[in-house]
Amino acid sequence: MYKLVIANRNYSSWSLRAWLYLVESKLEFEEIRIPLFTNAWQEEIARYSPGGRVPVLLDDGITVWDSLAIMEYVREQSPNAVDWPETAAVRAHARSVSAEMHSGFLALRDELPQNLRVRHEMDVGQLSAACRQQIARIDGIWAGCRRQYGEAGRWLFGDFSIADVMFAPVALRFVTYSIHVSGLAREFVEAVCALASVQQWIEAAQTESESLSFIDELVPAKDSPLTPG
Numbered sequence: 001m002y003k004l005v006i007a008n009r010n011y012s013s014w015s016l017r018a019w020l021y022l023v024e025s026k027l028e029f030e031e032i033r034i035p036l037f038t039n040a041w042q043e044e045i046a047r048y049s050p051g052g053r054v055p056v057l058l059d060d061g062i063t064v065w066d067s068l069a070i071m072e073y074v075r076e077q078s079p080n081a082v083d084w085p086e087t088a089a090v091r092a093h094a095r096s097v098s099a100e101m102h103s104g105f106l107a108l109r110d111e112l113p114q115n116l117r118v119r120h121e122m123d124v125g126q127l128s129a130a131c132r133q134q135i136a137r138i139d140g141i142w143a144g145c146r147r148q149y150g151e152a153g154r155w156l157f158g159d160f161s162i163a164d165v166m167f168a169p170v171a172l173r174f175v176t177y178s179i180h181v182s183g184l185a186r187e188f189v190e191a192v193c194a195l196a197s198v199q200q201w202i203e204a205a206q207t208e209s210e211s212l213s214f215i216d217e218l219v220p221a222k223d224s225p226l227t228p229g
């Protein structure tokens with residue numbers, strides 16, 4: 001059985017992606033949870049991954065780290081796992097926006113960190129220009145996908161795909177910080193929030209006792225010690 005190493009549900013968006021992928025793929029796995037940035041964090045995570053970050057997937061002597069590598073590995077192993085869209089052109093589109101998410105939106109990730117337990121009326125004017133531009137870009141990606149593929153289903157590319165997993169935590173950040181998106185983009189936020197697995201993750205996040213003050217108090221990113229992502 002797979003083992004998945006994750007961090008705090010409340011704060012760790014990359015953990016959420018790998019977990020959501022396995023759950024929506026209906027695969028069984030055991031969870032190993034290591035809270036971020038405790039005294040034991042570095043020593044604990046080093047036991048599982050040379051990269052020192054979560055998520056990490058352990059499969060019978062094989063270690064896979066990094067969310068996208070985990071999803072690619074699992075989809076190769078399991079024919080029924082959540083996949084990319086079927087058509088080459090749509091798949092290329094889904095891969096492009098997913099790669100854009102995986103490697104980008106750094107200002108947004110810094111300034112609007114995942115914090116599922118709270119609601120914060122963010123004054124968008126206080127965000128950096130880069131962050132505001134990234135919010136607009138994400139709105140454009142989601143709205144564009146819904147416009148193009150909305151008739152095929154409720155997700156970005158019709159059926160639920162790896163692209164939805166990549167963007168799901170961003171939808172939740174927009175809820176946490178009351179970030180407004182356009183009507184079509186809103187459909188994606190609503191679809192993510194309605195997912196039973198996402199609700200299950202959020203409920204579990206609410207029972208966690210750890211608190212990362214630099215996120216809870218919204219300390220500017222340059223002053224925060226490490227990046228929960």
Ligand SMILES: N[C@@H](CCC(=O)N[C@@H](CS)C(=O)NCC(=O)O)C(=O)O
Nearest residue numbers: 012013014053054066067227228229
């Ligand atoms: N590109 C990685 C990012 C993983 C990542 O940044 N994880 C954060 C938690 S959400 C982490 O482990 N941070 C620990 C640290 O910065 O030391 C992925 O896709 O898995």
